[in-house]
Amino acid sequence: MTEIPDYLLERSRERRAALGLSTGEGAETADTTGTTVESSAANAPAPAPVATIEPAAPAEPEPTPPYVEAADQRARMPIWATPLVLFLPIWAFFYVGTLEDPPVEATGILAQGGEIYATSCAGCHGGTGGGASGPALADGEVLLTFPNAAEHLLWVAQGTAGYGNAGEVYGDPDRPDGARTIGGTNATMPAFGGELSGEELLSVVLYERIEHGGALEEIATIANEMIETGEFEIPESFDGLEAEEINATIDAITERAVEEGLVDEIALGE
Numbered sequence: 001m002t003e004i005p006d007y008l009l010e011r012s013r014e015r016r017a018a019l020g021l022s023t024g025e026g027a028e029t030a031d032t033t034g035t036t037v038e039s040s041a042a043n044a045p046a047p048a049p050v051a052t053i054e055p056a057a058p059a060e061p062e063p064t065p066p067y068v069e070a071a072d073q074r075a076r077m078p079i080w081a082t083p084l085v086l087f088l089p090i091w092a093f094f095y096v097g098t099l100e101d102p103p104v105e106a107t108g109i110l111a112q113g114g115e116i117y118a119t120s121c122a123g124c125h126g127g128t129g130g131g132a133s134g135p136a137l138a139d140g141e142v143l144l145t146f147p148n149a150a151e152h153l154l155w156v157a158q159g160t161a162g163y164g165n166a167g168e169v170y171g172d173p174d175r176p177d178g179a180r181t182i183g184g185t186n187a188t189m190p191a192f193g194g195e196l197s198g199e200e201l202l203s204v205v206l207y208e209r210i211e212h213g214g215a216l217e218e219i220a221t222i223a224n225e226m227i228e229t230g231e232f233e234i235p236e237s238f239d240g241l242e243a244e245e246i247n248a249t250i251d252a253i254t255e256r257a258v259e260e261g262l263v264d265e266i267a268l269g270e
C-alpha cells in the first residue's frame with residue numbers, strides 16, 4: 001500500500017467541506033465509494049449529486065458465460081508453433097511471388113527458347129552467350145556468322161558433323177573478321193535436329209538472334225501471333241531439311257517482318 005501524501009488528504013478534506021460533507025477522521029481514509037456519506041446537506045441549497053450515491057452492494061460474481069468457458073477449455077496453440085505462425089506471412093509473400101506470371105516480354109516462343117538455351121546450349125556457349133568451348137554468340141556475334149536465319153536453323157539442326165567437312169566455311173563467307181570454318185575451334189557442336197522438335201529449335205534460334213545477336217524482339221512477337229492464328233506452321237522437326245526447305249518454312253515470318261519494315265529480305269531479325 002502506498003501512503004497517501006498529506007497534502008492530498010488535506011485537499012480532499014477541503015473539498016468535502018466545500019461540498020458540505022463530513023470531514024471527520026473516518027472519512028480521511030481515502031473512502032471514494034461514498035459509503036460513509038452522511039448528508040449534512042440540510043442547509044445546502046442543492047445537494048451535490050455525489051452525496052446521493054447509494055452504497056454499492058457487494059458485487060455478486062457473475063456466472064461465466066458458456067462461450068467464455070468453451071474458450072477456456074479449447075486447446076491452446078502450442079508454444080513451438082509461434083515462430084511458424086509469425087513466419088507464415090513472409091512465406092505466403094514468397095509463395096505468391098512464385099505464382100506470378102513472368103513478365104510479358106518473356107512469354108511465348110522467346111521464353112521457351114530461353115529455357116532450351118539454358119539446358120542445351122549454355123554449357124558450351126556460356127549462360128549469357130559469352131562463349132566457352134563453343135564460340136561467343138553475344139554482342140551481335142551470332143548475327144555476323146548467320147545473317148540468314150535459315151542457315152542458323154540448319155547449323156543447329158545438323159551440328160558440326162552434319163553441316164560439312166572440317167575446314168569448310170559455315171555461315172557468311174564475308175563475315176567482317178573472317179569467315180568461320182568447321183572445326184575452327186577444335187571442338188564440335190552436336191546436332192539438335194533429332195533431339196529438339198521444330199518448335200523448340202525455332203524458339204532457341206530466335207532466342208539467340210534476339211538475346212545475343214540483338215535482333216528485334218518484335219520478330220518473336222510476330223512469330224507468336226502467326227503461330228497462334230495458324231498463319232505459320234512450324235515443321236514437326238528440322239531434322240534432315242535442306243537450307244532451301246527451311247527458308248520456305250520461315251518465309252511467312254520473314255515476309256511479315258519485311259512488310260512491317262523490321263528486317264530486309266535475307267535476314268530474319270537483323
Ligand code: HEC
Nearest residue numbers: 120121124134135145156160180182183184185187188189
Ligand atoms: C558440346 C558443346 C556445344 C553445345 C552443347 C552447343 N554448341 Fe553450338 N557450337 C559449339 C562449337 C564447338 C561450335 C563451333 C563449331 C566449330 O568450330 O566447328 C559451335 C557453334 C555454334 C554456332 C555458330 C557460332 C559462330 O559464330 O561460329 C551457333 C549459332 C551455335 N553453336 C548454336 C548452338 C545452339 C543453339 C545450341 C543449343 C541448342 C548449341 N550451340 C549447343 C559447341 C556447342
